[in-house]
Amino acid sequence: MTGSFYPPQRTLMGPGPSDVPPRVLGALARPTIGHLDPQFVALMDETKALLQYAFQTDNALTLPVSAPGSAGMEACFVNLVSPGDTVIVCRNGVFGGRMQENVERCGATAILVDDDWGSAVSVDKVAAAFAAHPEASALAFVHAETSTGAYSDVAALCALAREHGALSIVDTVTSLGGIELRVDDWGADAVYAGTQKCLSCVPGIAPVTFSPAAVERIQAREHKVQSWFLDMQLVMGYWGGESKRSYHHTAPVNALYALHESLLMLKEETLEAAWARHAFNHRALVAGLEAMGLSLAVDAECRLPQLNAVRIPEGVDDAAVRAALLRDFDLEIGAGLGALAGKTWRIGLMGHSSRRRNVMTCLAALESVLSTQGAAINTGVALAAAEAVFAG
Amino acid sequence: MTGSFYPPQRTLMGPGPSDVPPRVLGALARPTIGHLDPQFVALMDETKALLQYAFQTDNALTLPVSAPGSAGMEACFVNLVSPGDTVIVCRNGVFGGRMQENVERCGATAILVDDDWGSAVSVDKVAAAFAAHPEASALAFVHAETSTGAYSDVAALCALAREHGALSIVDTVTSLGGIELRVDDWGADAVYAGTQKCLSCVPGIAPVTFSPAAVERIQAREHKVQSWFLDMQLVMGYWGGESKRSYHHTAPVNALYALHESLLMLKEETLEAAWARHAFNHRALVAGLEAMGLSLAVDAECRLPQLNAVRIPEGVDDAAVRAALLRDFDLEIGAGLGALAGKTWRIGLMGHSSRRRNVMTCLAALESVLSTQGAAINTGVALAAAEAVFAG
Numbered sequence: 067m068t069g070s071f072y073p074p075q076r077t078l079m080g081p082g083p084s085d086v087p088p089r090v091l092g093a094l095a096r097p098t099i100g101h102l103d104p105q106f107v108a109l110m111d112e113t114k115a116l117l118q119y120a121f122q123t124d125n126a127l128t129l130p131v132s133a134p135g136s137a138g139m140e141a142c143f144v145n146l147v148s149p150g151d152t153v154i155v156c157r158n159g160v161f162g163g164r165m166q167e168n169v170e171r172c173g174a175t176a177i178l179v180d181d182d183w184g185s186a187v188s189v190d191k192v193a194a195a196f197a198a199h200p201e202a203s204a205l206a207f208v209h210a211e212t213s214t215g216a217y218s219d220v221a222a223l224c225a226l227a228r229e230h231g232a233l234s235i236v237d238t239v240t241s242l243g244g245i246e247l248r249v250d251d252w253g254a255d256a257v258y259a260g261t262q263k264c265l266s267c268v269p270g271i272a273p274v275t276f277s278p279a280a281v282e283r284i285q286a287r288e289h290k291v292q293s294w295f296l297d298m299q300l301v302m303g304y305w306g307g308e309s310k311r312s313y314h315h316t317a318p319v320n321a322l323y324a325l326h327e328s329l330l331m332l333k334e335e336t337l338e339a340a341w342a343r344h345a346f347n348h349r350a351l352v353a354g355l356e357a358m359g360l361s362l363a364v365d366a367e368c369r370l371p372q373l374n375a376v377r378i379p380e381g382v383d384d385a386a387v388r389a390a391l392l393r394d395f396d397l398e399i400g401a402g403l404g405a406l407a408g409k410t411w412r413i414g415l416m417g418h419s420s421r422r423r424n425v426m427t428c429l430a431a432l433e434s435v436l437s438t439q440g441a442a443i444n445t446g447v448a449l450a451a452a453e454a455v456f457a458g
Numbered sequence: 459m460t461g462s463f464y465p466p467q468r469t470l471m472g473p474g475p476s477d478v479p480p481r482v483l484g485a486l487a488r489p490t491i492g493h494l495d496p497q498f499v500a501l502m503d504e505t506k507a508l509l510q511y512a513f514q515t516d517n518a519l520t521l522p523v524s525a526p527g528s529a530g531m532e533a534c535f536v537n538l539v540s541p542g543d544t545v546i547v548c549r550n551g552v553f554g555g556r557m558q559e560n561v562e563r564c565g566a567t568a569i570l571v572d573d574d575w576g577s578a579v580s581v582d583k584v585a586a587a588f589a590a591h592p593e594a595s596a597l598a599f600v601h602a603e604t605s606t607g608a609y610s611d612v613a614a615l616c617a618l619a620r621e622h623g624a625l626s627i628v629d630t631v632t633s634l635g636g637i638e639l640r641v642d643d644w645g646a647d648a649v650y651a652g653t654q655k656c657l658s659c660v661p662g663i664a665p666v667t668f669s670p671a672a673v674e675r676i677q678a679r680e681h682k683v684q685s686w687f688l689d690m691q692l693v694m695g696y697w698g699g700e701s702k703r704s705y706h707h708t709a710p711v712n713a714l715y716a717l718h719e720s721l722l723m724l725k726e727e728t729l730e731a732a733w734a735r736h737a738f739n740h741r742a743l744v745a746g747l748e749a750m751g752l753s754l755a756v757d758a759e760c761r762l763p764q765l766n767a768v769r770i771p772e773g774v775d776d777a778a779v780r781a782a783l784l785r786d787f788d789l790e791i792g793a794g795l796g797a798l799a800g801k802t803w804r805i806g807l808m809g810h811s812s813r814r815r816n817v818m819t820c821l822a823a824l825e826s827v828l829s830t831q832g833a834a835i836n837t838g839v840a841l842a843a844a845e846a847v848f849a850g
Contacts, residue, residue: 068504068507068508068722068725069722070485070719070722071485071488071501071504071715071718071719072488073488073489073490073491073497073498073501073715074489074491074497075489076489076491076492076495078490078491078492080492082708083490083491083492083493083708083711085490086489086490086712091487091488091489091490091712092487093462093463094486094487094712095483095484095486095487096463096464096465096483097465097466097467097468097478097483098465098470098475098477098478098483098654098660098661099465099466099468099470099475099790100468100470100472100475100790101475101661103468103784103790104784105465105466106465109463109465112460112463115460116460132525132526132529132662133524133525133526133529133687134524134525134687134707134708134709134710135707135708136686136687136706136707136708137524137525137529137687137707139687140685140686140687164686167686168686170682171682171683171684171685171686172684260708262490262708268490268710268711268712268713269490269493269708269709269710269711269712270524270662270708270709270710270711270712270713290562290563291563292563292564292684292685293532293563293684293685294528294531294532294556294559294560294563295525295526295528295529295531295532313795314528315526315527315528315529316474316475316526316527316528316652316654316661316662317526317661317662318526318660318661318662318710318713319475319660319661319662320478320483320486320660320661320662320713321660321662321710321712321713323463323465326463327462327463330460330461330462333460392495392496398491398492398495403705
């Protein structure tokens with residue numbers, strides 16, 4: 067007989083969701099009110115302002131899409147791309163491939179710029195793609211590739227797009243709140259994110275922001291957006307800030323309570339402090355992992371602090387290690403994805419998960435499980451190495 | 459300075475969301491776990507079985523789409539309709555019009571069957587439409603029109619579609635859990651619902667179910683589904699019940715805890731008891747409203763018990779009444795939508811909101827506010843009229 071579901075209390079150090087702080091879960095569970103209630107409308111206005119802070123933008127069209135990050139990605143593509151368009155898509159991991167799918171499903175042509183998984187997007191290759199395809203109307207790339215743990219140079223790539231009269235579409239699902247991101251200063255046109263990574267909110271919502279140039283392109287469309295649900299001209303009527311909100315769909319009221327609370331926590335901490343915290347805990351984790359004899363799969367110059375791709379040592383059973391971590395330590399780390407499946411683990415230090423307790427828990431658990439499984443690692447040194455970083 | 463958001467404690471008697479019971483809010487706030495955690499996968503399996511019960515179906519492809527009801531609608535259309543198709547769309551309220559939008563954005567032709575707002579869909583008119591358009595590959599209609607409060611004959615309409623070799627696409631957003639719905643017995647092919655109506659779960663998730671014939675059409679598609687996020691062939695890989703789940707998007711973990719709990723409560727009560735409860739509380743509300751001198755806008759033979767369209771008396775200020783109910787009684791009722799704006803109120807008795815306390819609260823509050831506003835109503839009789847129904 068099916069009964070109520072009581073989840074275990076995990077420590078979430080995979081590629082997301084990250085640990086959701088009690089303060090956010092508390093907000094989530096507050097009484098549901100109507101999505102047109104004046105008090106809810108006030109919450110929407112505050113949430114928009116908090117998102118503008120998180121994205122570092124003044125874009126008026128900044129709002130949370132009522133669906134997961136994948137729908138945020140789709141919202142950017144279906145609104146900015148029309149059938150027959152050409153879009154340059156940078157592919158250095160799983161999510162670049164998903165962008166290609168989006169472009170093609172819009173009836174447009176994707177020009178692929180491929181880089182090795184675990185590398186940054188090559189600005190030179192993108193420049194060459196623009197030279198070969200001057201008709202390209204957009205450039206799409208991922209800021210922080212969740213599948214590999216590498217980040218790319220948003221400012222340089224957006225500048226290239228602008229030079230060629232193209233709009234930039236930027237995936238910041240894993241970067242928002244974790245590493246420096248300045249939408250306005252860097253000139254990004256359409257940017258989407260997720261809630262369950264460095265914001266440490268529950269999964270299911272996708273913050274997006276569109277520059278004035280992107281809004282202009284949306285308003286000039288001749289071909290109706292193929293998605294009714296994600297059509298920004300309609301969504302704007304509900305979120306747009308006119309005096310009278312028009313009903314589009316029922317907003318996920320409680321999830322937006324949680325998002326508001328998590329954004330408020332970010333603002334209280336300040337973005338700069340959050341970025342520094344992610345970098346600091348990352349250094350401690352890496353010190354511990356390297357002391358143990360493990361190595362990171364991504365070069366330091368494009369390595370994300372919030373998502374650490376760790377090479378799985380020879381002869382170690384990937385799945386058995388992750389199962390033991392979950393069973394014996396209630397600790398989730400991520401498997402490799404796509405080309406990196408079986409070759410790396412992905413250890414997340416995102417949002418509320420980016421804290422000293424998690425770094426130490428993870429190192430202790432990994433050392434225990436790897437030793438038990440007979441892996442050739444250095445024991446008894448990882449915790450001290452991490453502590454040395456924390457001690458400054 | 460922005461602070462934490464503490465919503466008022468409303469009584470929700472609009473067109474949804476309905477009152478969310480504490481048991482569901484409690485489930486919502488349990489610790490987040492990973493969307494690939496073995497315990498979460500077990501929750502997914504249970505949720506699928508509970509949805510099959512709620513829909514009264516054995517359909518293997520039964521799952522909650524990770525977005526609001528509007529996205530559930532879109533999931534049905536983009537998966538079953540291809541460019542060049544002809545779809546008969548019944549329009550007797552706002553949501554039939556939205557179905558037309560969906561059909562056209564799929565590059566298909568919508569043949570409209572119009573009925574008055576507040577009436578049921580005419581089976582005869584649909585038969586005539588099939589006679590005139592034998593090429594139609596689908597019939598789309600709304601079971602319970604949230605904009606008007608009228609329901610239509612699902613069994614008869616689905617039978618017509620089947621006779622003409624067309625699939626049926628049925629909107630049950632407001633009907634699921636509130637009035638009789640038997641997906642398999644009635645032969646509905648693609649059915650979508652919402653969580654925030656008669657399930658009394660938080661808004662943001664859309665249960666869907668597809669018959670074997672619908673799955674066959676999806677698998678035979680030659681044109682890729684235009685939405686990557688809603689492509690059921692991809693979603694199936696995550697929800698499909700194969701031994702190994704493949705990542706598609708990050709599920710809204712906490713919202714699914716809540717859905718599981720609300721479906722469990724429905725199963726504990728049983729569907730038949732829930733349908734009877736909705737009918738019973740409706741009779742009491744109507745007795746009270748009529749005693750007060752108010753009248754319902756929908757004929758009794760197609761009137762929804764969970765959504766009561768009440769004519770706004772002459773000379774009464776619609777918005778002022780709703781504002782006073784909210785301010786003085788923390789009571790939300792719904793405004794009219796579309797053609798009925800300013801002419802009706804929509805009083806919901808959905809899910810957890812369908813209970814004696816809410817019926818009495820609503821009657822008392824309406825009487826107080828309408829009297830204060832000088833409306834010509836009978837006072838001092840509504841509560842007793844409702845009590846007489848409750849007393850049997």
